[in-house]
Amino acid sequence: MAQWSYEELLEKNRRYLWNPFTQMKGYLEDEPLIIERGEGVKLYDVQGRAYYDGNASVWLNVHGHRHPKLNAAIRKQLDQIAHSTLLGMANVPAILLAERLVGLAPARLQKVFYSDSGAEAVEIGLKMAYQYWKHRGRPEKHVFISMKNAYHGDTVGAVSVGGMDLFHASFSHLLFPTLKVTYPYPYRFPGTVEACRQACLDELIGVLEEHGDTVAGLIVEPMVQGAGGMIMMPPGTLAEVANICRDYDVLLLIDEVATGFGRTGRMFACEHEGVEPDIMMVGKKLTGGYLPVAATLTSDEIYDAFYGELYEAKTFYHGHSYTGNQLGCAVALANLDLYEEERLLDHVQEASCRLAEWLEPLKALPHVGEVRQLGLMVGIELVKCKETKETYPWEDAIGAQVCRKAREMGLITRPLDHVVTFMPPLATPLADLQAMVEILERAIREGT
Numbered sequence: 001m002a003q004w005s006y007e008e009l010l011e012k013n014r015r016y017l018w019n020p021f022t023q024m025k026g027y028l029e030d031e032p033l034i035i036e037r038g039e040g041v042k043l044y045d046v047q048g049r050a051y052y053d054g055n056a057s058v059w060l061n062v063h064g065h066r067h068p069k070l071n072a073a074i075r076k077q078l079d080q081i082a083h084s085t086l087l088g089m090a091n092v093p094a095i096l097l098a099e100r101l102v103g104l105a106p107a108r109l110q111k112v113f114y115s116d117s118g119a120e121a122v123e124i125g126l127k128m129a130y131q132y133w134k135h136r137g138r139p140e141k142h143v144f145i146s147m148k149n150a151y152h153g154d155t156v157g158a159v160s161v162g163g164m165d166l167f168h169a170s171f172s173h174l175l176f177p178t179l180k181v182t183y184p185y186p187y188r189f190p191g192t193v194e195a196c197r198q199a200c201l202d203e204l205i206g207v208l209e210e211h212g213d214t215v216a217g218l219i220v221e222p223m224v225q226g227a228g229g230m231i232m233m234p235p236g237t238l239a240e241v242a243n244i245c246r247d248y249d250v251l252l253l254i255d256e257v258a259t260g261f262g263r264t265g266r267m268f269a270c271e272h273e274g275v276e277p278d279i280m281m282v283g284k285k286l287t288g289g290y291l292p293v294a295a296t297l298t299s300d301e302i303y304d305a306f307y308g309e310l311y312e313a314k315t316f317y318h319g320h321s322y323t324g325n326q327l328g329c330a331v332a333l334a335n336l337d338l339y340e341e342e343r344l345l346d347h348v349q350e351a352s353c354r355l356a357e358w359l360e361p362l363k364a365l366p367h368v369g370e371v372r373q374l375g376l377m378v379g380i381e382l383v384k385c386k387e388t389k390e391t392y393p394w395e396d397a398i399g400a401q402v403c404r405k406a407r408e409m410g411l412i413t414r415p416l417d418h419v420v421t422f423m424p425p426l427a428t429p430l431a432d433l434q435a436m437v438e439i440l441e442r443a444i445r446e447g448t
């Protein structure tokens with residue numbers, strides 16, 4: 001690519017490329033970054049400048065970029081075959097990865113259904129839960145409970161169970177209705193953390209008392225609402241939600257797309273509270289941040305409801321062209337090997353403790369309302385006024401301003417409105433982690 005200058009590439013971007021989640025006007029006016037290569041936890045742009053990948057390329061990267069073992073796994077698979085279909089036939093790495101995932105996941109989850117993105121994994125989970133009740137002779141159970149301020153991806157079904165007005169409100173007429181309940185947000189709750197937790201649980205019970213007979217399932221981001229602003233559940237909430245779902249005969253769908261594969265310090269966030277979902281979606285870090293593979297894991301009880309003779313019409317009619325892609329599954333297997341070889345979860349736990357120390361001084365900054373952290377998942381909520389918790393107006397794009405500063409200082413991350421996120425690659429060495437936090441601190445000081 002080096003034959004193209006920055007200016008030439010920028011002009012081609014302007015003419016031909018529409019970037020996701022990006023207001024193209026502001027983007028094109030503000031010296032867009034054009035990345036040429038990566039190395040470890042750094043990205044390099046076409047002008048040769050280096051940046052820390054402070055959000056793991058939007059929550060994906062695990063072991064750093066261009067890891068020799070992951071690169072080798074793809075090359076090795078490439079010499080066999082790049083892709084063949086999973087519709088009505090199978091392939092070697094897709095089978096082996098399914099076995100591996102079932103071994104890692106909570107015990108109830110026994111079958112793996114692949115797709116290419118987190119949003120698709122969510123669609124699949126919703127359709128499975130919906131059709132499960134039909135096959136069980138309970139078609140009246142067809143409604144989902146989802147959380148206010150939730151994010152489950154951008155396809156229409158995933159948006160229907162989402163709850164972020166900024167992203168979702170304009171599509172309202174396209175969406176199927178769901179029952180929305182409040183996700184606990186202690187920082188903005190007028191009362192104690194315990195009262196906040198209880199209020200949310202009471203609200204959920206109230207909805208189930210009224211509509212329980214029609215509810216197919218409840219979908220939730222475990223422990224942390226990611227894109228909603230890194231909002232963290234008080235301890236005990238998730239376990240209680242799971243109990244309530246069992247009491248009311250409602251399937252529990254857990255979206256581990258952001259939290260799965262060690263982000264929060266456990267392999268899956270639901271392990272923090274020993275929760276066993278009926279359906280679990282994974283994506284993002286599954287391939288180490290290399291290729292688009294996602295999966296919906298489900299119980300044998302659900303799988304068995306679809307199992308029968310063709311004429312019984314129980315087949316799950318869902319699939320995508322690249323479902324079970326061999327290159328993706330091969331690199332996912334190598335990624336999971338590295339978790340073991342490098343004892344990665346131990347590193348995440350140690351790094352999380354150090355990170356907590358290094359984040360401590362940020363809490364004293366005049367415009368930092370709250371610093372939230374679980375494992376290597378961090379949200380720093382900026383406020384105009386610390387005492388009143390008044391937020392900056394949305395149009396001020398305060399988070400974007402801080403992230404722009406951080407970029408000038410050599411760190412890339414993205415804001416969620418007025419929350420600055422920090423999601424480094426899991427294997428980030430401690431010295432780099434500390435350097436990243438120092439940049440964040442300076443960027444917040446100068447950018448607010």
Ligand SMILES: *Cc1c(COP(=O)(O)O)cnc(C)c1O
Nearest residue numbers: 117118119151152153226257258
């Ligand atoms: C990112 C994300 C998704 C969507 O995943 P894509 O691969 O971007 O479609 C779904 N759920 C959660 C919790 C996520 O963070």
